[in-house]
Amino acid sequence: MTVPRPAAASPEPPRPWALLAELTHACPLHCPYCSNPLELARRSAELTAAEWADVLRQAADLGVVHTHLSGGEPLLRPDLERIVAAAEGAGVYTQLVTSGTGLDEDRLSALRAAGLRSVQLSVQHAEAAANDRIAGRPSSFAAKERAAALVRRAGLPLGLNVVLHRDNLDTVGALVELGESWGVDRIELANTQFYGWGLLNRAALLPTREQLARARETVEHHRERLAGRVELVWVVPDYFDGIAKPCMGGWGAVSLTVTPDGTALPCPAAASLPDLDPPNVRDRPLDWIWDRSPAFARYRGTAWMTGPCGTCPRREEDFGGCRCQAYALTGDAARTDPACALSPDHHVVRALTDPDAGVTPPLYVHRRPGAVPQVR
């Protein structure tokens, strides 16, 4: 009988720095670019505050120092203060990622007392009526304006995040000026990443190359003007640039996501991969999930790479791009991200970004439970 030699012990994976905690999929807004999955988790399936507290303690033990409390709209959790307090107690820095709806003075002061460190506020458009139309909710712009003023008055750091697409890209300058007038420290201008509802609405959301070129120029102008005062972040439109994004800083390398029902994912979009079989924090400890689970090991490092990635000098910089995008565009998550000009599938992206002249983009579908039939 021969005993198989054990494979050389793989070195321990790097420790994660950050946890994206998706506390709920419920949301008062209905943005068509939302990266939440089409099949939204039910409220009855959500982790309790006690379960989140346990996850945050485990995350801190694993090396996590930073958590984004997100959703959906995390303010819809009446126990958010308990979750913030648990993070603070574990030494994890908290940032609330919110639409602003539901943030009043009492709530903010309770969150602050619990240890909340900073706030990131979403805005859909610089004009109130257009903002409310894209968000699918009347008066949501007014709620944001109030929320920004409250956060400023409380002295917490405030960032604005704006998802950019065909319907607001031409007003990027006004969006920057809006952030400036609200006194924010940072503005994240994120060209739409096409996952979940954003993928469903891709044809309606994709801008034109001309729109992008103008927006880039505007952002550069403002970046110089605001240097040292407001940080401007431009999240690249990878469909147009021909360069794959270093998605998540590598699979299972820097951060992890826990969804409302406790599913642990290497990337918030990874629930879309049909055969990933992601672990759940209700079944397994977080250190096993990070260190040992097949889902987190699957695309870690470079050994799994196929096609041009395997020998590419950029493979340690972009990690082959995004696995969820490779799956969405080719049906195979292990292929080179088609956003990369070196991908044999890059023509798929070019066909989307350079459509035939005269093609009218469709209207988008607002994110609502039941808005699209589930195909499973």
Add this chain to the structure above:
Amino acid sequence: MTAVPGDPWRPALAPALMLRHDRVRDTDLLVLPERVVVLEGHAGQIVGLCDGTRTVPGIVDTLAERYPGAPVADDVPSFLDRLRREGWLT
């Protein structure tokens, strides 16, 4: 904030920042809303003295006592200036 002319700078951590020890990586960190800065060597100790009460010469003296012979008078003021330019010290 009012700066009184002639009043010496008493460095303090900007409110958005958290200074903490990372027991997993055994290093000091500055945690910001969107990033984490690893403070190598004794940098964490220097930042820890920036509590808004000490002047820069005061910080230098404290460190010189702790580390006799180290070039603190040369290195520490420029390090603190760099952190101020980043907006991490006020």
